[in-house]
Amino acid sequence: MKALGSKNVYTASTVDQMPKQVSSGHMFGTALSVPIPDIDRTDHLLILGANPLASNGSLLTAPNMRGRIRDLRARGGKVVVIDPRRSRTAEEADEHHFIKPGADAHLLLAMVNVIFEEGLASPGRLSEHLNGLDEVQELAVPFTPEAAAAVTGISADAIRVMARELAGAERAAVYGRIGTCTQEFGTLASWLVDVLNVITGNLDREGGAMFTLAAAAQSNSAGEPGRGRGLAAGRWASRVRGLPETLGELPVACLAEEIDTPGEGQIRAMVTVAGNPAVSTPNSERLNRALESLDFMVSLDIYVNETTRHADVILPGTSPLRRSHYDLALYQLAIRNVANFSAPVLEPDPELQDEWRSILRLTGVITGQGSDCDVDALDDFVAQELIRREVSVKGSRLHGRSAEKLSAELSGRSGPERLVDLLLRAGPHGDGFGERPEGLTLAKLEQEVHGVDLGALSPRVPDVLRTPSGRIELAPEPIAADVDRLRVALDERGAENGNGAMVLVGRRQLRSNNSWMHNVPRLVSGPARCTAHVHPDDAERLGLADGLPARVSSRAGSIEVPVEVTDAVMPGVVSIPHGWGHDAEGVELSVAREHSGVNSNRLADETLIDPLSGNAVLNGIPIEVAPAGANGNGRAGRPAPAEVPAS
Numbered sequence: 001m002k003a004l005g006s007k008n009v010y011t012a013s014t015v016d017q018m019p020k021q022v023s024s025g026h027m028f029g030t031a032l033s034v035p036i037p038d039i040d041r042t043d044h045l046l047i048l049g050a051n052p053l054a055s056n057g058s059l060l061t062a063p064n065m066r067g068r069i070r071d072l073r074a075r076g077g078k079v080v081v082i083d084p085r086r087s088r089t090a091e092e093a094d095e096h097h098f099i100k101p102g103a104d105a106h107l108l109l110a111m112v113n114v115i116f117e118e119g120l121a122s123p124g125r126l127s128e129h130l131n132g133l134d135e136v137q138e139l140a141v142p143f144t145p146e147a148a149a150a151v152t153g154i155s156a157d158a159i160r161v162m163a164r165e166l167a168g169a170e171r172a173a174v175y176g177r178i179g180t181c182t183q184e185f186g187t188l189a190s191w192l193v194d195v196l197n198v199i200t201g202n203l204d205r206e207g208g209a210m211f212t213l214a215a216a217a218q219s220n221s222a223g224e225p226g227r228g229r230g231l232a233a234g235r236w237a238s239r240v241r242g243l244p245e246t247l248g249e250l251p252v253a254c255l256a257e258e259i260d261t262p263g264e265g266q267i268r269a270m271v272t273v274a275g276n277p278a279v280s281t282p283n284s285e286r287l288n289r290a291l292e293s294l295d296f297m298v299s300l301d302i303y304v305n306e307t308t309r310h311a312d313v314i315l316p317g318t319s320p321l322r323r324s325h326y327d328l329a330l331y332q333l334a335i336r337n338v339a340n341f342s343a344p345v346l347e348p349d350p351e352l353q354d355e356w357r358s359i360l361r362l363t364g365v366i367t368g369q370g371s372d373c374d375v376d377a378l379d380d381f382v383a384q385e386l387i388r389r390e391v392s393v394k395g396s397r398l399h400g401r402s403a404e405k406l407s408a409e410l411s412g413r414s415g416p417e418r419l420v421d422l423l424l425r426a427g428p429h430g431d432g433f434g435e436r437p438e439g440l441t442l443a444k445l446e447q448e449v450h451g452v453d454l455g456a457l458s459p460r461v462p463d464v465l466r467t468p469s470g471r472i473e474l475a476p477e478p479i480a481a482d483v484d485r486l487r488v489a490l491d492e493r494g495a496e497n498g499n500g501a502m503v504l505v506g507r508r509q510l511r512s513n514n515s516w517m518h519n520v521p522r523l524v525s526g527p528a529r530c531t532a533h534v535h536p537d538d539a540e541r542l543g544l545a546d547g548l549p550a551r552v553s554s555r556a557g558s559i560e561v562p563v564e565v566t567d568a569v570m571p572g573v574v575s576i577p578h579g580w581g582h583d584a585e586g587v588e589l590s591v592a593r594e595h596s597g598v599n600s601n602r603l604a605d606e607t608l609i610d611p612l613s614g615n616a617v618l619n620g621i622p623i624e625v626a627p628a629g630a631n632g633n634g635r636a637g638r639p640a641p642a643e644v645p646a647s
C-alpha cells in the first residue's frame, strides 16, 4: 500500500467494527483499545447486537462461548440480551428484549440517565483518570426511559430495571457487537457501551470490561505508557462524497462511486486481497458494475467468486494448512492473554507461491523493479524497517539497541515469521532479545504446540491510555456533538410509532463465514438457509406465506427471497442473512451455485452511513415487502419448517 501511495484504501472494517475503533480511539487513545468483557469472572453480562453462539464472539476472542455463558449462569450470574431477533444467544440468556433496529444508543443513554438520576454512578478507582463525567451526565438528561421507550420498543420500567441491575451487580460488563456497529448510530452506541462500563465502576477491573495485554504488535503497550497522540482520523476525505478518512482508510460504502464517477482521481485499477466486496458491501449491484468497468484488476484469492470474476489476474493463495499462522489482531481482543503459533501442517506446494511472496512481488512491480524482482531483498528491507522502528521508538523495550545485532539474531527466519519473532520478543511478554531469557520468542511458541496461556487479564489503567490528555475521555468532543442526531431521532421516532414501516436486519449463520463457506457441500447441506424471517403478524398483514417468495425492496435494489414465518424476529423487522447470491455470471463455485440464495447487500443502501466512522448501515435499512409476483424466479427452495433455526 505504501508503494502504491494511493489514498484509496478500503477494508471490511467499514462494514464491521470501525465505529468501535473510533469510540475506543477517542476514549482510550488507540483504535484497538477495546474493553473486553471478562466473561469467566463476571456476574452480569449485558449483550447488545451480538450472537456469540453463532459467531463465537468477535472483538472478544475465546473458544467455546456457549460453555462460558453457561458457566456464568451456573455460578449464579445473569445474562441479558438485546436483539431484534430471539437469537440462539438470546435463547440461552436469562432475559431477552427485542429492540427496534438502530435504537441501542437511545437505550444505553437512557440507562446512563437512570444511573445518574438514581445516584448509582460510581467509577471508583477510575475517577482520578477521567475527563468528562459531568458532561456525560448532562448529555443524558433528555434521554429519559419514557422517551427512549417509544424509540426502542422497550418499556421504561424494563430500562430502569436493566440500569439498576447493571449498576448493582458485584461485577458486570456490557458487550456490544456488530448489531451495535453496522447501524445509523454505530459510534454513539459503541461509545455508550463503554460509558456504562466506566460509570458502573466495571471498566478495567476483574469481572468487568478489561484491556488485553497481547504478546505482539499492540499499540497500547508500545512506546511511552499513559499518553499518546490519540486517534488518527479526518486527515483527508473521499473524492466524491467528501467522507473523512479513518485510520488511513476510506469508507467502503464510497468505493463504487469512486470508481464510477469520472474526473481527476477516479479509481481505474484495483488490487483485492482476501476480500469479496462484490458480495459483502452495500449496493453490491452498483459495485459489481463498477468493478467490471475498471481498466485493470488483480486479486489474491482462493476462489473465482463474485469479486475475483472481475479480475484480469488472480494470484492464487496457498491452503491455510500449508502456511504458518500467528493471529496478530485477534489476540489483542482475547479474554485471556494468550499466544499461539501454528506451524504448517502440510509440505509447501511447489506449484504455489506463499501469499507474502506474491505481495512482495507485486510491490516490486509497482516500484518499477519488474516481476522478477528480488523478493528476498524486499523481505529483508521490510524486516530492517521494522527493526529500525523498534530501536528508535522511545519507550520500546528495544530502544537504543543495535539494529545490526537484532537483525543477526533474527537471520534464520524470513517473511512473516521473522516479523512475528521480532514483535513477540519486543512485546510485553517477550524475551527482549536476552534481557529476560524466560520471555517469549517464536522458537518457544514452536515448542508449545497448544499455545501459551499468559494468564487472566489484569488492570492496565492508566498505562494503557494513549490519549493526548493521558486520561479516559468519557465525552470526546466529536462524539458529544453527534448526540444531537439522537435527540432529533428521539422526537421523530417517538412520534411515528407503529405506522407499519418495515426494516431489514441480517443474521450470521453457524455453518457460514460471510460469503465464502458456501462451496463446501457439508456446510450447505439441508434446507435452504438464505430466507427472510418475518413475524407472523407482519406475514398476515402483508399476505406473505411460509415457504413462498417475497419481494423485498429498498432504495438501492430489490430481491426475491423465500419467507420463513417465525416469532423469533420482532414485528416490523425482516431478517435476511448476508453472504449469499452465488449465481452471477463468471462465478466458478459449482457447489455454492447450487445453493445460491440471494445477496442481501443488493438492498443495503450505500448512502446510509454512521457519520463519525463512515461505517455502512447494514441493519435497520428501510424496506418494502410484498408477495413475489407469479413470475418470481422460484429459485428459492421451500425450507422445512421443522428445521427452522432461531439464528
Ligand SMILES: Nc1nc2c(c(=O)[nH]1)N[C@H]1C(S)=C(S)[C@@H](COP(=O)(O)OP(=O)(O)OC[C@H]3O[C@@H](n4cnc5c(=O)[nH]c(N)nc54)[C@H](O)[C@@H]3O)O[C@H]1N2
Pocket: 016, 048, 049, 050, 051, 052, 054, 055, 056, 057, 058, 082, 083, 084, 085, 087, 099, 100, 101, 102, 103, 104, 177, 178, 179, 180, 183, 505, 506, 507, 508, 509, 510, 511, 512, 513, 514, 619, 620
Ligand atoms: N459461524 C460464523 N462465525 C462468524 C462469522 C460468520 O459469518 N459465521 N463472521 C465473523 C465475523 S466477520 C464477525 S464481524 C463476527 C460478528 O459477530 P456477532 O456480532 O456476534 O455476529 P452476529 O451473529 O451477526 O450478531 C449480530 C446480532 O445483532 C442483531 N442486530 C441487528 N441489528 C441490531 C440492532 O440494531 N441492535 C441490536 N441490539 N442488535 C441488532 C442481529 O439480529 C444479530 O443477532 O462473527 C464472526 N464469526
Ligand SMILES: Nc1nc2c(c(=O)[nH]1)N[C@H]1C(S)=C(S)[C@@H](COP(=O)(O)OP(=O)(O)OC[C@H]3O[C@@H](n4cnc5c(=O)[nH]c(N)nc54)[C@H](O)[C@@H]3O)O[C@H]1N2
Pocket: 012, 015, 016, 178, 182, 273, 274, 275, 276, 277, 279, 280, 281, 300, 301, 302, 303, 305, 317, 318, 319, 320, 355, 506, 507, 513, 514, 515, 516, 578, 579, 600, 601, 604, 618
Ligand atoms: N449485510 C451484511 N453485510 C455484511 C455483514 C453483515 O453482517 N451484514 N458483515 C460484514 C462483516 S462483519 C465483514 S468482516 C465483511 C466481510 O467481507 P469480506 O472480507 O469482503 O468477505 P468474505 O466473504 O469474508 O471474503 C473473504 C475472501 O477471502 C477469500 N479467501 C479465503 N481464504 C483465503 C486465503 O487463504 N487467501 C486469500 N488470498 N483469500 C482467501 C475468499 O475466497 C473470499 O473472497 O462482510 C460484511 N458484510
Ligand SMILES: [Mo]
Pocket: 012, 016
Ligand atoms: Mo467481520
